[in-house]
Amino acid sequence: MSPTLILSLIAGYFVVLIIISILTSRKATSESFFIANRNAPWYMVAFAMIGTSLSGVTFISIPGMVATQSWSYMAVVLGYIVGYLVIGTVLMPLYYRLRLVSIYTYLEQRFGFWSYKTGAFFFLLSRAVGAAFRLFLVAGVLQLAVFDGLGVPFAVTVTISILLIYLYTFRGGLKTILWTDTFQTMAMLLCVGVSIYLMADELNLGFAGLVKTVKESAMSQIYFSDPKDDKFFWKQFASGAFITIVMTGLDQDMMQKNLSCRSLPDAQKNMFWFTLAIVIVNVFFLSLGVLLYQFAAAKGIALPTDAVTGKVIGDNVFPLLATNHFSLFAGIVFILGIIAVTYASADSALTALTTSFCVDMLDIKQHDxxxxxxxxxLTHFGFSLVLIVIILIFRAINDQSVITAVFKAAGYTYGPLLGLYSFGLFTGRGVHDRLVPFVCVAAPLITWFINANSKAWWGYEFGFEILMLNGLITFLGLLAVSRPREVAAELNPAL
Incomplete structure (x- = not known):
């Protein structure tokens, strides 16, 4: 596939996004930028959230990891169901009752000023890191497919990518993103469907044969029973539940869309239908992974391997096959799909970062x-620059699977949010508000130390469940600095 063709696709794609932005950002206000005037149809929010929640990480890394991890990730996905049920029945009623724009305002009402700022800070840190990882992934694909051949430096690729996101989001914010993400989710699902269909056709598999091939593959194993195995089913399941609660329910990016629904019942319908959709979509991604390796084996295609370990580089499998061994049409669909799923996640993240900083740090509502x-x-542009810097840092140091890196980062940065909200929701105690930032900084450091030594101490290696440990340590730290709520209220009359 020629670089000129790919550049034309990218240019055409962004023209569509900018047209959508122009049409949806007329008479935009802060209310429409932050929560789309609380008037978004629930089914549109549910569909748009698919693209936001998946990102380029799912698109490339999940299919690529089945060779080494089989379908163990499906245990995480099944855990999502529990997490989304908690969000829909516990967190959403709270957010709608308080009519929040930023979900971290709850922490101020529950604990006080410093707890509020700490929660918002950890979100800003978490989301900036996560969004940068996702953009890093797609920028690397585009660099390899297009810009290396044209002699364009990686830094230029990244800068152009993020400035294009800024261009179509800075006016309309969430009101625009609900429409652009709907369009981008459609493009992503089209790519997955077309890729599966074309590979099945090349392998002479009908629908029944396709299902049989995936089902009988050694790579489709879901249940792993060894508790010390990082693929242990129940460890993955519990991790999936907590990851969902934290990375969706306690994440301004994902909840901002839900808060744009017209009412709590609409938001709950959105969440429950989205839950069903996200499970099905992940089944397709894992099936795609099995077919990619089957296709490569059948065609005698050498897959990219690490020069040191000799292991297949899973993140490169789908891009390699789609751009070099599939038909031109399939390659075009892949490029559109990877762009769509990544920008659907990144544009939403940039808007959420802007919202949280404006509401939580600048108290923007006090101004006209x-x-x-x-x-x-100014904030939107500032966070665009922040993402560029973080991505360039990742370019210099990345040495592991992107999907693992994202969840490891989430384990350390979302853990304090899990601890804060758990303590607020499930205890009746107040806290010494000024000590909360110290607790929330200490907890990730203690978690990191335990994780670094757990294998030597107990023969146990942490995986995604590091998030739960981090949240528990934060919870215990808050308990240590807590006091009866009436005493806390005397010290902080705002409570």
Whole structure:
């Protein structure tokens, strides 16, 4: 596939996004930027959330990891169901009752100023890191497929990518993103469907044969019974539940869309239908992974391997096959799919970062609409620059699977949020508010130390469940600095 063709696809794709932005951002206000005027149809939110929640990480890494991890990731996905049920029945009613724009405002009402700022800070850190990883992935694919051949430096690729996101989101915010993410989710699902269909056709598999091939493959094993195995089913299942609660229910990015629904019942319908959809979509991604390796084996295609370990580099399998061994049409669909799924995640993250910083750090509502607009634009541009810097740092140090890196980062940065909300929801105690930042910084450090030594101490290696450990340590730290709520209220009359 020629670089000129790929550049034309990218240009055409962004023209569509900018047209959508122009049409949806007319008369945009802070209310429409932050929560789409609380008037979004629930089914549109549910569909748009698919693209936001998956990202380029799922698109490339999940299919690529089946050779080494089989379908063990499906245990995580099944855990998602529990997590989404908790979000829909516990967190959403709370957020709608308080009519929040930023979900971290709850922490101020429950604990106080410093707890509030700490929670918002950890979200900003977590989401900036996560969004940067996702953009790093797609920028690397585009660099390999297009820009290396044209002599364009990686830094230029990244800068252009993020500035294009800024261009179509800075006016309309969430109101625009609900439409662009709907379009991008359609493009992503089209890519997965076309890829599966074309590989099945090449392998002479009908629908029944396709299902049989995936089912009988050694790579489709879901249940692993060894508790010390990082693929242990129940460890993965529990991790999936907590990852969902934290990375969706306690994440401004994902909940911002849910808060744009017209009512709590609409938001709950959105969440429950989205749960069903996300499970099905992940089944397709894992099936795609099995077929990719089957296709490569049948065609005698040498897969990319690590020069040191000799292991297949899973993140490179789908891009390699799609751009070099599939038909031109399939290659075009792949490029559109990877762009769609990554930008659907990144544009939403950039808007959420802007929202949280404006609401939680700048207290933007105290200003008139004209000043709010200026602050929004400056913040939006500022976070665009932050993402560029983080991605360039990742380019220099990345040495592991992107999917693992994202969840490891989430384990350390989302853990304090899990501890804060758990303590607030499930205890009646107040806290010494000024000590909360110290607890939330200490917990990830203690978690990191335990994780670094757990194999030597107990023969146990942590995986995604590091998030639960981090949250537990935060919870215990908050308990240590807690006091009866009436005492805390006397010290902090705002509670």
């Amino acid at each position: 609409e004209a000043k709010q607009k200026r602050l929004r634009h």
